[in-house]
Amino acid sequence: METKNIMIVGVGGQGSLLASKLLGYLFLKRGFDVKVSEVHGMSQRGGSVVTYVRFGDRVLSPVIDEGEADYIVSFELLEAARWLPFLKVGEGRIVTNTQKIDPMPVIIGAAEYPENLLEKMEAAGAKVDAIDCVSLAAQAGNIKAVNLVLLGRLSRYFDIPDEEWQSAIEANVPEKFLEVNRKAFELGRAV
Numbered sequence: 001m002e003t004k005n006i007m008i009v010g011v012g013g014q015g016s017l018l019a020s021k022l023l024g025y026l027f028l029k030r031g032f033d034v035k036v037s038e039v040h041g042m043s044q045r046g047g048s049v050v051t052y053v054r055f056g057d058r059v060l061s062p063v064i065d066e067g068e069a070d071y072i073v074s075f076e077l078l079e080a081a082r083w084l085p086f087l088k089v090g091e092g093r094i095v096t097n098t099q100k101i102d103p104m105p106v107i108i109g110a111a112e113y114p115e116n117l118l119e120k121m122e123a124a125g126a127k128v129d130a131i132d133c134v135s136l137a138a139q140a141g142n143i144k145a146v147n148l149v150l151l152g153r154l155s156r157y158f159d160i161p162d163e164e165w166q167s168a169i170e171a172n173v174p175e176k177f178l179e180v181n182r183k184a185f186e187l188g189r190a191v
Contacts, residue, residue: 001057003059003069004054004070006052006053006154007050007086009048009103010049010075011075011076014049014146014155016049018173019052019147022169022172032055033059034053034055035052035063037052067088070093073095075150077099078079080128081114084126089136094130096130098133106142129153133188136149140181149184149188151188153191157169
């Protein structure tokens with residue numbers, strides 16, 4: 001199988017590490033060679049972060065270059081737009097939360113949050129699947145479960161049985177958070 005590339009982007013503290021760990025586990029259990037990167041960015045300061053998940057018959061590097069991402073999974077709208085150059089032209093898909101988190105230049109008044117980001121990404125040729133993950137996570141019982149809502153949405157693009165996704169969730173989520181995370185995943189998958 002040709003190597004597939006997933007970028008997980010967002011703002012520090014949103015749960016991208018768990019999402020990438022869960023995906024890595026899932027694809028490893030399916031028998032693929034898997035490489036998962038470390039977090040890049042100011043993950044503990046609310047800054048931009050990115051992790052890479054690559055899987056296939058043989059993966060030589062954990063890094064995804066511009067134009068190579070099959071999927072960009074984004075926890076925040078501006079981060080989806082920021083990483084757009086990494087998406088495969090005409091083939092790649094962005095799965096994004098519609099949440100907007102002001103970066104520091106916006107907070108201090110040095111810049112304004114860009115408008116019409118969804119329209120701009122689509123005009124650039126990106127296939128964008130945008131949902132309000134915060135509301136769905138709250139419906140599941142915890143707004144911190146945005147990562148599992150996003151993974152539920154991403155799961156719609158893979159021919160992988162639900163039982164395998166559930167097994168990966170069970171293996172990677174602490175038991176006390178399991179019920180909320182399962183529900184978040186199902187809500188993301190269902191909408």
